[in-house]
Amino acid sequence: MSAKNLDNHNRWRNRTVAFRVSEEENAQINIAVKLTGLTKQDYITRRLLDKDVVVQGNPRVYKALREQFAAVLDQLRRIEAGSGVDSELLDTIRLMARIMDGMEEEVPFGV
Helix, strand or coil: CCCCEECCCCCEECCCCCCCCCHHHHHHHHHHHHHHCCCHHHHHHHHHCCCCCCCCCCHHHHHHHHHHHHHHHHHHHHHHCCCCCCHHHHHHHHHHHHHHHHCCCCCCCCC
């Protein structure tokens, strides 16, 4: 049995929800979780309940973005060499673009 814990609304989270995904779907979910900085549980819960997934910039999120941009660049080079584009890559690029659009750079005072 899973451990009981409270959510941010002081409700007990003591129910387990499980489902199966393919390896490709699991990889896409893991990428999205890394890019948002949320736990997998929080990310999936917010998406299932149609709530906004707000990305808070922190070193872990920036590192995940940097790593994912490097992976996308490798895939683009592969495509340039004559390979096709897969839908998972396009989904990852769209997610990264939404995250980058939502980030605001802090401008130092007086600049």
